[in-house]
Amino acid sequence: MNLKEFAKAIGMSQTTVSRAxxxxxxxxxxxxxxxxxxxxxxxxHPNRSAxxxxxxxxxxxxxxxxxxxxxxxxxxxxxxxxxxxxxxRQIDILISVVEDRQQELxxxxxxxxxxxxxxxxxxxxxxxxxxxDVLKKLKIPFIVHGRGADGGDYPWLDIDxxxxxxxxxxxxxxxxxxxxxxxxxxxxxxxxxHREQGYRNALKERGIVFRSDLLTSGAFIDDVGYRxxxxxLSLSEPPTAVLAGSMMTALGxxxxxxxxxLQLGADVSLIAHDDVFNYINADNMVPTxxxxxxxxxxxxxxxxxxxxxxxxxxxxxxxxxxxxVELVLRESTRPPRK
Amino acid sequence: MNLKEFAKAIGMSQTTVSRAxxxxxxxxxxxxxxxxxxxxxxxxHPNRSAxxxxxxxxxxxxxxxxxxxxxxxxxxxxxxxxxxxxxxRQIDILISVVEDRQQELxxxxxxxxxxxxxxxxxxxxxxxxxxxDVLKKLKIPFIVHGRGADGGDYPWLDIDxxxxxxxxxxxxxxxxxxxxxxxxxxxxxxxxxHREQGYRNALKERGIVFRSDLLTSGAFIDDVGYRxxxxxLSLSEPPTAVLAGSMMTALGxxxxxxxxxLQLGADVSLIAHDDVFNYINADNMVPTxxxxxxxxxxxxxxxxxxxxxxxxxxxxxxxxxxxxVELVLRESTRPPRK
DNA sequence: TTGAAAGCGGTACCAC
DNA sequence: GTGGTACCGCTTTCAA
Numbered sequence: 001m002n003l004k005e006f007a008k009a010i011g012m013s014q015t016t017v018s019r020a021x022x023x024x025x026x027x028x029x030x031x032x033x034x035x036x037x038x039x040x041x042x043x044x045h046p047n048r049s050a051x052x053x054x055x056x057x058x059x060x061x062x063x064x065x066x067x068x069x070x071x072x073x074x075x076x077x078x079x080x081x082x083x084x085x086x087x088x089r090q091i092d093i094l095i096s097v098v099e100d101r102q103q104e105l106x107x108x109x110x111x112x113x114x115x116x117x118x119x120x121x122x123x124x125x126x127x128x129x130x131x132x133d134v135l136k137k138l139k140i141p142f143i144v145h146g147r148g149a150d151g152g153d154y155p156w157l158d159i160d161x162x163x164x165x166x167x168x169x170x171x172x173x174x175x176x177x178x179x180x181x182x183x184x185x186x187x188x189x190x191x192x193x194h195r196e197q198g199y200r201n202a203l204k205e206r207g208i209v210f211r212s213d214l215l216t217s218g219a220f221i222d223d224v225g226y227r228x229x230x231x232x233l234s235l236s237e238p239p240t241a242v243l244a245g246s247m248m249t250a251l252g253x254x255x256x257x258x259x260x261x262l263q264l265g266a267d268v269s270l271i272a273h274d275d276v277f278n279y280i281n282a283d284n285m286v287p288t289x290x291x292x293x294x295x296x297x298x299x300x301x302x303x304x305x306x307x308x309x310x311x312x313x314x315x316x317x318x319x320x321x322x323x324x325v326e327l328v329l330r331e332s333t334r335p336p337r338k
Numbered sequence: 339m340n341l342k343e344f345a346k347a348i349g350m351s352q353t354t355v356s357r358a359x360x361x362x363x364x365x366x367x368x369x370x371x372x373x374x375x376x377x378x379x380x381x382x383h384p385n386r387s388a389x390x391x392x393x394x395x396x397x398x399x400x401x402x403x404x405x406x407x408x409x410x411x412x413x414x415x416x417x418x419x420x421x422x423x424x425x426x427r428q429i430d431i432l433i434s435v436v437e438d439r440q441q442e443l444x445x446x447x448x449x450x451x452x453x454x455x456x457x458x459x460x461x462x463x464x465x466x467x468x469x470x471d472v473l474k475k476l477k478i479p480f481i482v483h484g485r486g487a488d489g490g491d492y493p494w495l496d497i498d499x500x501x502x503x504x505x506x507x508x509x510x511x512x513x514x515x516x517x518x519x520x521x522x523x524x525x526x527x528x529x530x531x532h533r534e535q536g537y538r539n540a541l542k543e544r545g546i547v548f549r550s551d552l553l554t555s556g557a558f559i560d561d562v563g564y565r566x567x568x569x570x571l572s573l574s575e576p577p578t579a580v581l582a583g584s585m586m587t588a589l590g591x592x593x594x595x596x597x598x599x600l601q602l603g604a605d606v607s608l609i610a611h612d613d614v615f616n617y618i619n620a621d622n623m624v625p626t627x628x629x630x631x632x633x634x635x636x637x638x639x640x641x642x643x644x645x646x647x648x649x650x651x652x653x654x655x656x657x658x659x660x661x662x663v664e665l666v667l668r669e670s671t672r673p674p675r676k
Numbered sequence: 677t678t679g680a681a682a683g684c685g686g687t688a689c690c691a692c
Numbered sequence: 693g694t695g696g697t698a699c700c701g702c703t704t705t706c707a708a
Contacts, residue, residue, distance in 0.1 A: 002701055013679045018703060026677060045451025049390030050701035053684050058387065060432065065421070076414045083403070083435035092454065093433045094398070097421035113383025116430065221617035248617050251589070259624050279559035279586050286597050340685055351695045356687060364693060388685035391700050 006044040010035065021046060052115070060092040061307055062117035064107045066100070074220065074246070074275050074296055075123065078145065081300025082121070089308055091118075105134055112140040118311055121145060121303065126188045141310045145303055147320075149190050155310070155319035157303055161191045164292040164325035165198035165243060168271045171327065172241045173206050176335040177269065181239035183228045183249050184217040192217060192245070199243065214239055225252025233260050240336035241269035247280050250289055270332040273325075287331035294325045344382040348373065359384060390453070398430040399645055400455035402445045404438070412558065412584070412613050412634055413461065416483065419638025420459070427646055429456075443472055450478040456649055459483060459641065464526045479648050483641055485658075487528050493648070493657035495641055499529045502630040502663035503536035503581060506609045509665065510579045511544050514673040515607065519577035521566045521587050522555040530555060530583070537581065552577055563590025571598050578674035579607035585618050588627055608670040611663075625669035632663045 007014045012035065020027045020035040027035075038044075052058050065075065083093055094117055096107045108131070111117050119141040122131055127149045135142045136154070144156035165182075172180050182199050185192035196215070203210055213235060218224035225244055232239050233256065244250040250272035257264050264270055265287045274282050274291035282289040302321070310316045345352045350373065358365045358373040365373075376382075390396050403413065421431055432455050434445045446469070449455050457479040460469055463486045470492055473480045482494035503520075510518050520537050523530035534553070541548055551573060556562035563582055570577050571594065582588040588610035595602050602608055603625045612620050612629035620627040640659070648654045 003703095004701075014702080015679055015681095015704080016677085019678090022703085028677065031677085043447075043451065045448060047391070047701055048452040048454045049387045049396065050684090051703075052387030053385070053391050053686085054701080054703040056684075065418075079433070080403075080435060083433055087435055090448070095417070095421055095431045095433060097418060097425055109381075110383060110428070113381065114386040116386045219617075222619060223622055226622060251618070252622070255622070255624055279557075280589070281561060284561055284564060284590070284593070286593055341687095342685075352686080353688080353695055353697095354693085357694090360687085362688095366693060369693080385685050388700090389687075391702085392685080392687040394700075 001042065001044050003044075003046065006039065006042060009042065010038045018046075056115065057311075058116055058118050059090065060094045060117045061086065061119045061121060061311075062094045062096065062111045063121045063123070064096045064098055064104050064111075066098060066104065077275060077277055077296040078123070078300040078303075081295075081297035081302075082304045083300075085301045085304025086307065089311075091308070091311065105131070108134060108138060108140075112138040119143070119307055121307070125149070125190050127190060127193060128188075129190075143303060143306055143310065143316070143319075145299060146191055149193070151320070153317060155306060155316045157299060157306065157321040157323070158191070159294045159299070159323045160325050161194040162198040164273065164294070164327070165195040166202045167198075167325075167327050168243055168292050169199050169202035170205075171329075172243075172269060172271065172333065173202065173208065175333070177239075177241040178208060178336075179211070179214065179237060179239040179241075181214040181228070181232045181242040182216075183225055183242065183244050183253070184215065185245045186219060187217045195245070220246035220248045222248050222252040222255070225249035226256045227252070229253045229256035230259075233257075233262075239268070241271070241333070244270060244272040247272055247274055247277065247282065247289075247291075250282075250285075251280075254285065254289075265332050265334050267337065269334055269336070271327075274328075282328070282330065285332075290330045290333040291328050292325045293328050294323060299323070339380065339382050341382075341384065344377065344380060347380065348376045356384075394453065395649075396454055396456050397428065398432045398455045399424065399457045399459060399649075400432045400434065400449045401459045401461070402434045402436060402442050402449075404436060404442065415613060415615055415634040416461070416638040416641075419633075419635035419640075420642045421638075423639045423642025424645065427649075429646070429649065443469070446472060446476060446478075450476040457481070457645055459645070463487070463528050465528060465531060466526075467528075481641060481644055481648070481654070481657075483637060484529055487531070489658070491655060493644060493654045495637060495644065495659040495661070496529070497632045497637070497661045498663050499532040500536040502611065502632070502665070503533040504540045505536075505663075505665050506581055506630050507537050507540035508543075509667075510581075510607060510609065510671065511540065511546065513671070515577075515579040516546060516674075517549070517552065517575060517577040517579075519552045519566070519570045519580040520554075521563055521580065521582050521591070522553065523583045524557060525555045533583070558584035558586045560586050560590040560593070563587035564594045565590070567591045567594035568597075571595075571600075577606070579609075579671070582608060582610040585610055585612050585615065585620065585627075585629075588620075588623075589618075592623065592627075603670050603672050605675065607672055607674070609665075612666075620666070620668065623670075628668045628671040629666050630663050631666050632661060637661070 003014050007017045017035055020032040098104045098107050123145040125146045125148045129148055147156045147158040200210055216228040244253050257268055271290045274293045275296040282291045341352050345355045355373055358370040436442045436445050461483040463484045465487045467486055485494045485496040538548055554566040582591050595606055609628045612631045613634040620629045
């Protein structure tokens with residue numbers, strides 16, 4: 001059934017029906033209620049393609065994920081929050097998966113050019129990220145989860161990665177650690193650079209010399225945590241405390257510590273960054289793991305909010321948000337053995 | 339730029355341009371190449387809403403996820419495969435997130451009614467699943483990942499959950515275990531029922547009496563594994579081997595075993611089902627974990643294949659696929675202590 | 677507050 | 693092999 005048929009069936013004009021269903025104010029309250037009810041009963045749903053063609057809006061936002069990186073638990077958690085928020089306005093999320101940067105740019109071209117989405121969400125910006133410029137040229141609204149190296153003139157929302165690691169490192173120094181290892185995110189990702197700065201500055205302020213053999217970087221997977229920790233433990237002067245970039249990394253670290261016959265907390269301290277997943281919980285580990293905590297899901301919800309405002313035509317170009325990160329101390333952090 | 343403008347700019351008719359871009363055979367090869375090149379250069383992309391309106395096809399498939407269940411690592415892995423396959427034909431994936439079954443059905447109504455998607459992917463069917471009937475009534479093509487309790491007359495792809503657990507259980511019995519715990523998926527999910535059948539039948543064939551205190555069920559999260567295992571260990575006759583429904587569950591099991599001062603492999607054997615994630619690896623655990631293995635990602639790719647055929651108009655209604663599951667033995671399985 | 681009708685940008689039938 | 697043009701179903705201006 002289309003609008004014409006439906007309007008005829010209930011004895012109204014197409015115009016009035018369309019207005020009633022789209023919530024325009026000029027329709028009498030009573031008329032709207034009646035139409036809404038009838039649409040429900042007869043099962044009439046406006047055709048999205050037709051509406052999109054007429055309005056120029058797609059009613060969807062796009063997000064492009066890179067093969068092998070995209071669908072990790074982090075992104076996933078973020079999307080759950082995002083979807084949850086957008087669902088309230090019937091805005092759908094359109095997902096594309098690409099293999100490399102090249103293809104990603106092509107995907108933006110396609111999504112924007114064919115007007116398949118009204119806005120785009122960019123995530124995990126890198127130090128030399130060209131994507132923001134590309135999207136600007138394509139004239140499609142976008143928001144960045146994370147931030148560019150330049151903190152550019154587009155809306156973004158990021159957590160305080162610098163502050164989180166600065167505080168975590170400072171805390172470890174406060175309780176006496178002098179050799180602190182760090183297993184960071186991938187080199188070139190802005191958030192990882194920020195974390196490294198936080199780490200280095202905390203060390204510098206206490207006059208501790210930075211040791212390059214105590215810093216590794218890589219994807220947030222168990223294996224990277226394991227190998228990095230093994231490498232650390234084989235050093236002539238191994239770290240007495242370690243910062244892990246994610247809970248997955250932390251799992252690997254814990255594994256390496258156990259394999260070496262050491263005890264977490266007692267022999268080696270650990271603070272991991274926790275994006276808060278429901279299927280893996282720092283409080284449930286043995287020992288419980290200290291974390292710098294920030295909810296990926298909440299970030300998704302908030303970005304959904306901002307997107308909805310952008311779609312409503314509000315100018316959000318100057319919007320920036322930096323979320324503080326909690327430091328939650330648990331059993332995995334103790335002063336070093338004498 | 340729209341078709342009219344573009345066609346005029348390159349001195350061709352709209353018809354020819356449209357046909358060339360959509361790959362219709364009647365256009366001369368040479369003409370097509372020229373048009374393709376020009377479109378690229380001038381940055382012309384057909385408007386998807388307009389094309390959708392004219393063809394009645396949306397160029398997207400939909401998948402509805404339930405809050406708190408949807409975006410787990412399993413679904414996520416599946417989607418990566420799916421997206422990868424659909425991308426080759428520029429079919430997008432549209433995601434909706436809902437809170438309960440009620441809302442899920444409403445989402446299908448909306449997706450189908452407004453012709454936002456051309457097909458729908460259903461996953462994790464339950465024993466009394468009404469969704470397949472709803473979609474049939476909505477007359478929208480769909481495919482099920484998993485299968486209904488009735489193995490109904492719609493396309494589906496599933497792994498051999500029954501066989502996987504039957505074999506795993508049989509193996510444990512073969513090497514001498516007589517008390518085998520099972521931490522299953524959520525009650526009511528068809529795959530979990532199949533697994534339970536496999537478990538029970540293997541026991542029955544060896545004349546082992548089923549013990550209800552050795553069977554638990556719940557979400558595939560670390561915590562459920564931990565608690566279930568703790569409960570098992572507190573029994574007067576605890577199991578000497580355990581089947582875990584997922585790798586997340588396995589992590590919890592391992593935690594409980596360690597907490598109890600026991601050693602995996604030596605004191606308690608473990609076989610976990612592994613959907614193959616890249617960020618957590620059974621080979622990397624200590625000890626390495628035996629698994630029943632099936633790639634969620636591959637299933638996503640294959641479902642993408644089938645969907646593309648359905649969209650091409652092929653009748654797939656009788657399509658069924660059951661994938662075998664590998665049993666991979668590692669260090670976590672050993673004969674019970676005497 | 678309601679209605680008639682002109683687009684929105686493609687597709688695909690029909691003619692050449 | 694190529695081109696003219698009547699739709700596809702909704703939104704929104706303009707008029708009543």
